[in-house]
Amino acid sequence: MKIAVMGGDGFIGWPTSLHLSHAGHEVHILDNLSRRWIDTELGVQSLTPMDSIQERTRIWHAETGRRIHFNLIDLAKDYELLKNWLAEHRPDAIVHFAEQRAAPYSMKSDRHKNYTVNNNVNATHNLLNALVELDLDTHLVHLGTMGVYGYSTVGAAIPEGYLPVGIETMSGETVSQEILYPSNPGSIYHMTKCLDQLLFAFYAKNDRLRITDLHQGIVWGTHTAETRIHEQLINRFDYDGDYGTVLNRFLIQAAIGYPLTVHGTGGQTRAFIHVQDSVRCIEIALNNPPARGGRVEIFNQMTETHRVRDLAEMISKMTGAKIAWLPNPRKEAPENDLVVKNEKFIELGLKPTTLGEGLLSEIVDVAKKYAYRVDRSRVPAVSAWTKDIAATVERDPEGKRLKSVS
Numbered sequence: 001m002k003i004a005v006m007g008g009d010g011f012i013g014w015p016t017s018l019h020l021s022h023a024g025h026e027v028h029i030l031d032n033l034s035r036r037w038i039d040t041e042l043g044v045q046s047l048t049p050m051d052s053i054q055e056r057t058r059i060w061h062a063e064t065g066r067r068i069h070f071n072l073i074d075l076a077k078d079y080e081l082l083k084n085w086l087a088e089h090r091p092d093a094i095v096h097f098a099e100q101r102a103a104p105y106s107m108k109s110d111r112h113k114n115y116t117v118n119n120n121v122n123a124t125h126n127l128l129n130a131l132v133e134l135d136l137d138t139h140l141v142h143l144g145t146m147g148v149y150g151y152s153t154v155g156a157a158i159p160e161g162y163l164p165v166g167i168e169t170m171s172g173e174t175v176s177q178e179i180l181y182p183s184n185p186g187s188i189y190h191m192t193k194c195l196d197q198l199l200f201a202f203y204a205k206n207d208r209l210r211i212t213d214l215h216q217g218i219v220w221g222t223h224t225a226e227t228r229i230h231e232q233l234i235n236r237f238d239y240d241g242d243y244g245t246v247l248n249r250f251l252i253q254a255a256i257g258y259p260l261t262v263h264g265t266g267g268q269t270r271a272f273i274h275v276q277d278s279v280r281c282i283e284i285a286l287n288n289p290p291a292r293g294g295r296v297e298i299f300n301q302m303t304e305t306h307r308v309r310d311l312a313e314m315i316s317k318m319t320g321a322k323i324a325w326l327p328n329p330r331k332e333a334p335e336n337d338l339v340v341k342n343e344k345f346i347e348l349g350l351k352p353t354t355l356g357e358g359l360l361s362e363i364v365d366v367a368k369k370y371a372y373r374v375d376r377s378r379v380p381a382v383s384a385w386t387k388d389i390a391a392t393v394e395r396d397p398e399g400k401r402l403k404s405v406s
């Protein structure tokens with residue numbers, strides 16, 4: 001297949017591009033390199049030393065003989081460039097990662113909220129609009145999030161996208177219908193993924209676009225089989241308070257002797273998936289497109305659920321790290337259960353990589369290797385969901401006063 005990977009320079013976009021290229025597909029990355037600019041804005045850098053995208057693709061070619069093409073295009077702003085590129089290349093499939101993906105970053109200020117909404121919604125809409133305008137039968141695979149559902153299971157497992165409901169008609173009969181599972185976003189970022197869902201439903205119905213939406217959990221790990229091929233193919237690894245996600249953060253914190261930053265009671269249960277499984281799921285989704293004229297295909301892209309405090313306690317036991325119980329900068333349920341259906345990927349052959357497979361200590365080792373690159377002052381999560389919460393997030397786990405965030 002000829003595949004365009006929108007956002008192919010990012011944390012999952014890069015290993016996905018390598019994986020698909022390795023599997024024999026013709027891969028084109030379209031990216032505006034915004035993650036690199038945001039690193040500069042925040043004054044942080046990936047734990048792992050990352051080369052430029054041009055250097056990464058050069059090394060890939062030198063090591064494997066395969067080419068990955070790179071195009072500097074901003075999907076949200078350069079509609080005509082995007083349309084011209086699609087008209088010229090007519091890809092069989094598109095993997096769409098080209099969105100701002102951090103909840104804390106999206107909640108930092110009014111400017112960050114505007115940026116996240118404008119960037120994410122425009123990028124998705126421009127893509128859909130261009131596919132219709134060019135009359136392309138391209139399969140669009142989008143990276144959504146488990147967070148569109150919220151994290152409450154009301155005693156029933158979260159289904160894969162659609163919920164069967166019975167509705168009583170005016171004549172007293174009950175008709176059954178399948179509706180999109182009610183969305184319940186917990187941040188501006190998560191809200192943009194809910195808006196994406198509506199755009200997809202409309203374009204699948206009105207223009208018969210073939211769309212798959214992958215509702216992914218929190219991705220952990222850093223290496224995949226392909227990023228291991230050469231040191232310069234290494235994936236990025238975010239540890240800072242905005243872009244670092246919980247499990248990877250705890251592992252790097254353990255490696256540098258920083259107390260594990262549990263928000264609140266740590267009773268939040270979330271869905272997880274290893275980055276290697278994430279790229280496999282994307283390949284499976286590409287190989288199983290929905291029919292033209294059908295509804296949006298939705299998969300829950302996760303393999304296990306864990307409670308934040310259980311993760312902290314497990315890593316503390318494994319490494320001897322201390323745990324810091326911090327005021328929660330977010331507005332979220334302090335405790336929740338989470339049961340999620342994920343049969344569709346399992347039936348299509350996914351063999352889940354679980355936490356118990358020795359990979360946790362491998363990540364601690366990666367973190368130790370690059371520990372000299374860590375700026376400890378960037379570890380605390382200071383982006384607060386509301387002004388009253390901001391007033392409570394004052395000290396980091398090492399007891400230092402943080403700059404005011406309210």
Ligand code: USQ
Nearest residue numbers: 101102103145146147216217218245246261262263268308
């Ligand atoms: N948390 C801590 N300590 C930390 C960091 C996080 O206790 O140092 C807690 C948070 O309060 C939250 C949970 O861990 O309850 C998860 O936070 P996270 O930063 O790991 O994940 P989240 O903000 O939900 O976002 C990440 C990705 C996003 C993806 C989402 C999937 O950044 O792109 O969509 O995970 S999901 O969480 O299933 O919605």
